[in-house]
Amino acid sequence: MHFSDEFEKRYAEMVGHYPTKRSILVPSLLYAQDEVGYLSDEVIAELAQRCELTQLEVRNVISYYSMLRMKPAGKYNVQVCTNISCLIRGGEEIYDHCKKKLGIGHKQVTKDGMFSLEEVECIGACSWAPAMQVNYDFHENLTDEGVDKILAEYKAKG
Amino acid sequence: MAYLVSHPDEVKAISWRWGKGAADINRYLELDGYKAVQKAIEMGPDGIINEMKASNLRGRGGAGFPTGMKWSFVPKESAKPKYILCNGDESEPGTCKDRLIFEHDPHSVIEGVMIAGLAVGAKSGYIYLRGEYRYLSIIMQKAIADAYAKGFLGKNIFGSGKDFDVYWHGGAGAYEVGEESALMESLEGKRGIPRIRPPFPAVVGLWGGPTVINNAETLASVPHIFMMGAQKYAEIGTPKNGGTRLFCLSGNIEKPGVYELPMGYNLKKMIYEVGGGIWKGRNLKAVVPGGSSVPALLPNEVDIAADFDSMMKAGTMLGSGGVIVLDDHQCIVKFALRTIKFYQHESCGWCIPCREGTDWLNKTLVRFHAGAGVKKDIDNMQYLAENMLGRTFCPLGDAAAMPIIAFVKKFREEFEAHLEGKPCPFAEHGAVSELPVLSH
Numbered sequence: 001m002h003f004s005d006e007f008e009k010r011y012a013e014m015v016g017h018y019p020t021k022r023s024i025l026v027p028s029l030l031y032a033q034d035e036v037g038y039l040s041d042e043v044i045a046e047l048a049q050r051c052e053l054t055q056l057e058v059r060n061v062i063s064y065y066s067m068l069r070m071k072p073a074g075k076y077n078v079q080v081c082t083n084i085s086c087l088i089r090g091g092e093e094i095y096d097h098c099k100k101k102l103g104i105g106h107k108q109v110t111k112d113g114m115f116s117l118e119e120v121e122c123i124g125a126c127s128w129a130p131a132m133q134v135n136y137d138f139h140e141n142l143t144d145e146g147v148d149k150i151l152a153e154y155k156a157k158g
Numbered sequence: 159m160a161y162l163v164s165h166p167d168e169v170k171a172i173s174w175r176w177g178k179g180a181a182d183i184n185r186y187l188e189l190d191g192y193k194a195v196q197k198a199i200e201m202g203p204d205g206i207i208n209e210m211k212a213s214n215l216r217g218r219g220g221a222g223f224p225t226g227m228k229w230s231f232v233p234k235e236s237a238k239p240k241y242i243l244c245n246g247d248e249s250e251p252g253t254c255k256d257r258l259i260f261e262h263d264p265h266s267v268i269e270g271v272m273i274a275g276l277a278v279g280a281k282s283g284y285i286y287l288r289g290e291y292r293y294l295s296i297i298m299q300k301a302i303a304d305a306y307a308k309g310f311l312g313k314n315i316f317g318s319g320k321d322f323d324v325y326w327h328g329g330a331g332a333y334e335v336g337e338e339s340a341l342m343e344s345l346e347g348k349r350g351i352p353r354i355r356p357p358f359p360a361v362v363g364l365w366g367g368p369t370v371i372n373n374a375e376t377l378a379s380v381p382h383i384f385m386m387g388a389q390k391y392a393e394i395g396t397p398k399n400g401g402t403r404l405f406c407l408s409g410n411i412e413k414p415g416v417y418e419l420p421m422g423y424n425l426k427k428m429i430y431e432v433g434g435g436i437w438k439g440r441n442l443k444a445v446v447p448g449g450s451s452v453p454a455l456l457p458n459e460v461d462i463a464a465d466f467d468s469m470m471k472a473g474t475m476l477g478s479g480g481v482i483v484l485d486d487h488q489c490i491v492k493f494a495l496r497t498i499k500f501y502q503h504e505s506c507g508w509c510i511p512c513r514e515g516t517d518w519l520n521k522t523l524v525r526f527h528a529g530a531g532v533k534k535d536i537d538n539m540q541y542l543a544e545n546m547l548g549r550t551f552c553p554l555g556d557a558a559a560m561p562i563i564a565f566v567k568k569f570r571e572e573f574e575a576h577l578e579g580k581p582c583p584f585a586e587h588g589a590v591s592e593l594p595v596l597s598h
Contacts, residue, residue, distance in 0.1 A: 014325075017284075017323075017325040017327075019239075019365050020346065020347070020365060022346065022347035022348070023345060023346050023347045024347065025347035026289075026327075026328070026329060026330050026344060026345075026347060027289075027327060027328040027329075027330070029330060030289055030328060030330045051347065060349060061347065061348060061349055064332060064349040064350060064506070065289070065329070065330035065331045065332050066330075066331035066332065066503075067289045067290070067330045067331030068330050068331070082496065083251045083450075083496065083500055084251050084252065084409075084446070084450055084482055084493060084496055084497060084500075085251060085252050085408040085409055085480075085482055087492075087493070087496050088409050088410055088482075088484055088485075088488050088493070089408075089409065089410070121249070121251070121333065121500055121503060121504065122249055122250070122251040122252070122253075122333075122450075122500070123290050124248050124249065124253065124254045124256075124257050124288070124290065124291065125160065125254055126251065126252050126253065126254045126406055126408035126414075126480060126482070127160075127254050127406050127407060127408045127414040127415045127416055128159070128160055128161070128254075128414070129408060129409075129414070133290060136290070136292035136293060137293075138159070138160065138293075140159060140160065
């Protein structure tokens with residue numbers, strides 16, 4: 001299992017920050033997922049070995065955190081917040097619009113692998129609702145037209 | 159984008175550097191950066207704690223525990239290393255203030271962690287950021303690296319003879335981890351399951367060492383308190399509620415945004431003047447004044463001071479500072495359903511009253527809102543929620559139950575209007591049958 005140099009550099013730096021081996025697990029799972037696309041059996045085996053844990057212990061941690069996934073998502077993972085502050089400013093309508101526009105539902109991926117969709121809990125954009133994240137980028141004060149433009153831009157980027 | 163707002167009634171005690179490029183360390187130094195920690199070094203541990211007690215600063219995460227007192231609980235002597243842990247796992251629905259602190263004034267958090275460390279004799283501090291805040295973790299990592307490059311962190315800080323290290327850490331999506339003992343579990347690389355207390359973190363915390371855990375806003379307030387003086391800071395607020403508060407106005411108001419207002423600022427004025435009133439010329443229906451977990455207030459209950467004690471007297475909580483305003487076109491049953499769906503999703507499952515209670519309430523509300531409710535459901539929901547209170551290791555069970563109890567008690571007529579297959583009176587806002595149900 002090979003990670004990028006960037007991953008290894010960050011890992012080597014972070015591992016020295018903690019008195020126990022496994023403390024690095026949660027952030028490194030997320031960085032590994034960013035590189036590989038999901039937490040594959042190989043990633044799990046590798047990080048289990050590095051943290052001196054069993055693979056089961058690592059899977060046990062993965063299943064707790066909502067951002068961690070064991071199946072690939074789309075290249076652009078569209079995460080629409082429908083929690084209360086977004087809900088009362090049209091968050092559900094934005095989510096429905098995304099479903100129609102992309103032709104997929106919660107945690108599904110488009111056929112070309114370009115987009116996936118998730119209904120997510122509060123992302124900390126309450127004062128700028130309704131909001132969504134595409135991968136890690138925030139998009140706020142959304143309208144249907146605004147969403148169309150944002151998705152088109154990602155699609156054009158390829 | 160997360161734009162900044164302003165209102166003449168604001169008192170910018172901790173947000174005055176926002177929008178001034180203070181994430182850059184040189185700019186931060188021009189804006190009196192890293193002077194507070196030097197003052198704190200001169201004061202010594204007892205001096206720092208006394209200053210904090212005099213400031214009347216209370217924990218900004220929601221519980222409102224006096225910060226100076228919290229720090230004083232850490233034993234002077236400890237066989238194990240002591241730690242400072244900054245809680246930046248901001249995820250209470252309605253709350254988006256720590257995000258602006260990390261974006262616009264990240265060094266103030268570092269300084270706050272350092273001052274806390276000096277007060278209790280810790281040699282290292284961790285700044286935990288929620289996984290979704292990746293862009294902030296990049297800002298924070300750079301801020302820490304810049305502070306090391308200037309020699310402000312590491313060995314012998316500011317010639318004090320004391321060493322102090324600051325590290326960042328990232329989560330991966332979990333509301334529960336915002337609870338202090340679950341936060342420690344997560345930082346130790348585990349599932350975020352709460353720990354039983356006692357022992358409290360001040361005695362047995364991270365990796366078994368005494369640990370101070372404070373919200374990011376609390377720690378970011380610390381250097382500002384040392385710069386302006388505790389007395390002056392305390393005077394901004396109301397008795398026993400020192401200073402200012404970052405209020406996150408959201409929902410159906412004209413000017414949502416994060417405003418820094420004095421503690422005890424009138425809630426009604428906050429909604430109608432600072433927030434510009436209810437949008438679209440509509441009327442106020444309810445306010446959830448402290449994040450999703452606090453009981454809602456009715457329009458005739460909002461003429462109160464927004465501080466910890468006044469809110470408590472009014473039967474609700476100041477909580478996280480997330481003020482969610484609902485107009486009269488919103489369906490309370492639907493709002494209650496979305497609230498409980500969140501807690502059902504986020505319950506870690508460790509304590510049965512919370513795991514089963516949130517699931518049962520969620521199932522009842524899904525059915526109820528879809529028009530298949532019966533009258534007994536209303537009493538059952540209240541009974542069920544009341545029996546979750548105080549019966550869990552961490553406050554998530556209470557956080558789920560409290561808003562539901564308030565919705566059922568205060569909006570009983572609206573619940574009754576949904577009964578026996580009658581259409582939702584607010585159905586024009588999103589068809590009931592299409593209500594999405596989280597399937598994970």
